[in-house]
Amino acid sequence: MSNFLRRSATLALLLAGTIACNAGDKAVMLPASAVDAAISSTHEPETAVVAGGCFWGIQAVFQHVKGVISATSGYSGGSANTAEYETVSTGETGHAESVKIIYDPAQVTYGQLLRVFFSVAHDPTQLNRQGPDTGTQYRSVIFYGSDEQKRIAEGYIAQLDKAGVFSRRIVTQVVPLKAFYAAEAHHQDYATRHPNDLYIVYNDAPKVEHLQKLFPDLYKGK
Numbered sequence: 001m002s003n004f005l006r007r008s009a010t011l012a013l014l015l016a017g018t019i020a021c022n023a024g025d026k027a028v029m030l031p032a033s034a035v036d037a038a039i040s041s042t043h044e045p046e047t048a049v050v051a052g053g054c055f056w057g058i059q060a061v062f063q064h065v066k067g068v069i070s071a072t073s074g075y076s077g078g079s080a081n082t083a084e085y086e087t088v089s090t091g092e093t094g095h096a097e098s099v100k101i102i103y104d105p106a107q108v109t110y111g112q113l114l115r116v117f118f119s120v121a122h123d124p125t126q127l128n129r130q131g132p133d134t135g136t137q138y139r140s141v142i143f144y145g146s147d148e149q150k151r152i153a154e155g156y157i158a159q160l161d162k163a164g165v166f167s168r169r170i171v172t173q174v175v176p177l178k179a180f181y182a183a184e185a186h187h188q189d190y191a192t193r194h195p196n197d198l199y200i201v202y203n204d205a206p207k208v209e210h211l212q213k214l215f216p217d218l219y220k221g222k
Contacts, residue, residue: 027119027120027206027207027210027214028119028165028166029119029214030115030118030119030160030165031159031160031163031165032111032112032115033111033112033114033115033152033155033156033159034155034156034159035111035151035152035155035156035159036109036110036111036112036152037105037109037110037111037148037152038109039105039106039107039109040105040106041106042105042106043104043105043106043107044105045069045102045103045104045105046102046103046105046110047100047101047102047103047145048100048101048103048110048113048145048149049076049098049099049100049101049142049143049145049177049180050098050099050101050113050114050117050121050141050142050143051076051077051096051097051098051099051139051140051141051143052117052121052122052123052124052130052140052141052172053097053122053126053129053130053131053133053138053140054097054130054131054133054138054199054203054204055073055074055097055098055099055183055187056073056187056190056191056199056200056204057121057122057191057200057203057204057207058071058073058097058098058099058117058121058122059071059072059073059099059188059189059190059191060190060191060192060200060204060205060207060208061116061120061121061207061208061211062099062101062113062116062121063189063192064208064211064212064219064220064221065103065108065113065116065211065215065218065219065220066107066108066217066218066219066220067103067104067105067106067107067108067218068101068102068103068104068108068113069102069103069104070101070102071099071100071101071102072099072100072102072180072182072183072188073097073098073099073182073183073187073188073190074097074098074099074100074180074181074182074183075088075093075095075096075097075098075180075181075183076095076096076098076141076143076177076178076179076180076181077093077094077095077096077098077141077143077175077178078093078094078095079093079094080179080181082094082095083095083181084184085183085184085187088137089135089137091135091136091137093137094136095137095181096136096137096138096139096141097137097138097183098141098143098180100180100182101113108218110148110149110152111152111156112218114142114152114153114156115156115215116211116215116218117142118156118160118170118172119210119214119215120207120210120211120214120215121207122140124140124166124170124171124172125166125167125168125169125170125171126140126171127139127171131203132199132203139171139173140170140171140172140173141172141173141174141175142172142173142174142175143175143176143177143180144174144175144176144177145176145177150174150176153174154174157170157172157174191204191205191208
């Protein structure tokens with residue numbers, strides 16, 4: 001969905017009185033992952049890549065998580081020659097709008113990042129959509145970079161499904177990370193630079209608010 005269509009869809013929903021922020025109304029305090037990496041004794045940066053709808057909101061959430069060094073919007077799942085916004089927006093490239101998270105494992109664990117991802121960043125039960133955005137490019141994905149990340153992700157999903165914390169089953173894919181391609185400059189830090197954009201106000205700002213409310217120990221200002 002182009003920026004214009006994305007804003008138009010949000011405005012149409014607002015005028016119809018049907019806005020329901022996917023992270024605003026559905027944010028839940030999930031249990032910690034029973035399978036997780038230990039807090040590291042070193043500060044060597046590690047990488048996590050996730051996708052869960054429009055990358056603007058996912059990036060905004062993780063930019064406010066303690067221990068996160070950087071969060072970059074981009075594309076994963078497809079090839080280099082189709083890693084371009086308008087092309088990805090066709091939903092035919094295999095790419096998902098993704099966010100690469102560089103974090104300090106001495107401050108935050110991979111399991112804690114996934115807890116935030118499932119609790120406030122998106123609704124993992126929505127198939128190929130998030131809020132007003134539809135298409136495979138908005139699917140929920142964890143792109144793992146190691147066997148340990150795969151083990152933690154699959155274990156956490158199984159744990160949450162077994163606990164029945166959501167009314168529907170989690171549809172998040174857990175697939176190997178082949179490559180990450182950074183998005184165009186105007187998509188980076190979009191929520192920070194456009195706080196009054198209706199799409200941000202109704203779909204993404206509540207995610208950051210719920211991060212602060214539900215995870216005060218993990219929240220940082222920006």
